[in-house]
Amino acid sequence: MGYNLVVLVKQVPDTKRITGEAMLPDGTVNRSALPAIFNPEDLHALELALELKERYGGYVTVVTMGPPRACDVLREGLERGADDAILITDRRAGASDTLATSYILSCAVRQIGAAKPVDMVLCGRQAIDGDTAQVPPQTAEKLGWPQVTYIEKVEEIADGRVRAKRNTGSGWERVECPLPCLLTVTDQGPEPRPASAKRLMAVKKARSRAEIQMELGVQMPGAAPEAIAAEAENRAAALAAKNLLIKQWTLDDIKADLQWCGRDGSPTKVKRIQSVVLKGSGFKKVEAAAQPIADMIHELIDDHTIG
Numbered sequence: 411m412g413y414n415l416v417v418l419v420k421q422v423p424d425t426k427r428i429t430g431e432a433m434l435p436d437g438t439v440n441r442s443a444l445p446a447i448f449n450p451e452d453l454h455a456l457e458l459a460l461e462l463k464e465r466y467g468g469y470v471t472v473v474t475m476g477p478p479r480a481c482d483v484l485r486e487g488l489e490r491g492a493d494d495a496i497l498i499t500d501r502r503a504g505a506s507d508t509l510a511t512s513y514i515l516s517c518a519v520r521q522i523g524a525a526k527p528v529d530m531v532l533c534g535r536q537a538i539d540g541d542t543a544q545v546p547p548q549t550a551e552k553l554g555w556p557q558v559t560y561i562e563k564v565e566e567i568a569d570g571r572v573r574a575k576r577n578t579g580s581g582w583e584r585v586e587c588p589l590p591c592l593l594t595v596t597d598q599g600p601e602p603r604p605a606s607a608k609r610l611m612a613v614k615k616a617r618s619r620a621e622i623q624m625e626l627g628v629q630m631p632g633a634a635p636e637a638i639a640a641e642a643e644n645r646a647a648a649l650a651a652k653n654l655l656i657k658q659w660t661l662d663d664i665k666a667d668l669q670w671c672g673r674d675g676s677p678t679k680v681k682r683i684q685s686v687v688l689k690g691s692g693f694k695k696v697e698a699a700a701q702p703i704a705d706m707i708h709e710l711i712d713d714h715t716i717g
């Protein structure tokens with residue numbers, strides 16, 4: 411029988427390679443100055459899904475919401491062993507905050523489940539750019555499924571229940587929950603396997619329709635839009651015949667209600683973006699005792715730093 415497993419993966423800027431050009435003058439991230447990578451904890455989530463497939467049988471689909479270039483993480487997911495990959499891309503999804511992102515991802519999971527019910531969604535605990543760790547819990551909430559966060563290991567799936575070990579920060583707890591459910595996996599999860607050379611060669615030509623369009627824009631400069639569209643259709647058909655056409659869904663394909671997507675569906679409003687540079691003089695050492703800490707908290711409340 412096996413389990414239908416969906417792994418939500420995000421392409422993120424490699425924040426370990428921050429240089430002087432990493433931030434724009436307006437305080438936003440200069441994405442072109444940083445290489446784009448597979449969100450590190452999502453690799454552990456994918457590995458856990460692949461191990462569950464090996465233990466129990468099943469099917470692993472990697473899903474990302476993002477611009478066409480986010481297909482790089484889908485190809486990497488296929489290289490590492492995923493069976494299928496889906497790009498959710500739509501201009502109307504732009505400016506989505508975490509609430510809108512999780513609504514869109516929950517619609518995608520429902521759409522996958524329309525063909526065969528999904529048993530488990532696996533996510534990284536947190537993305538290294540947005541850093542909120544909100545998307546997986548919100549997605550579980552929207553699906554109406556139980557969630558278990560901070561997973562390091564799945565011990566067993568039996569009788570429609572999963573038993574997993576989760577990190578509590580100061581120790582571990584063993585949690586059992588019914589399927590379908592959503593798990594978030596930390597970097598203490600199973601060690602990601604390297605991409606297999608055979609799979610790498612097999613899927614390196616996999617493309618989504620959006621990527622084909624982008625490539626043709628470069629390869630056929632000045633060509634009529636109809637000619638580009640016809641050639642794009644030919645190339646997509648040729649890739650589909652070899653099972654190398656990466657599925658691409660719009661908000662319509664996943665039956666998303668537009669009022670919950672993009673800017674309209676995003677209650678978070680950015681008031682101001684500020685680069686905070688900590689200087690030596692900004693530090694104040696406080697003795698680790700109750701009274702000095704209480705004094706410090708009162709000081710911070712008084713100058714409106716907190717509270």
Ligand SMILES: Cc1cc2nc3c(=O)[nH]c(=O)nc-3n(C[C@H](O)[C@H](O)[C@H](O)COP(=O)(O)OP(=O)(O)OC[C@H]3O[C@@H](n4cnc5c(N)ncnc54)[C@H](O)[C@@H]3O)c2cc1C
Nearest residue numbers: 418475505507508511533534536537540541542543544545
């Ligand atoms: C007000 C506001 C406006 C924003 N506007 C934009 C914008 O215009 N354009 C833009 O690109 N971003 C925008 N963002 C950022 C965007 O909302 C977040 O990047 C996104 O919601 C993910 O949040 P996070 O990075 O904190 O992920 P986390 O919640 O930390 O991610 C945890 C896990 O959830 C899964 N996950 C998260 N995001 C995705 C995804 N996209 N696809 C698949 N799986 C995923 C992964 O498994 C990941 O490890 C905006 C955010 C805010 C608050």
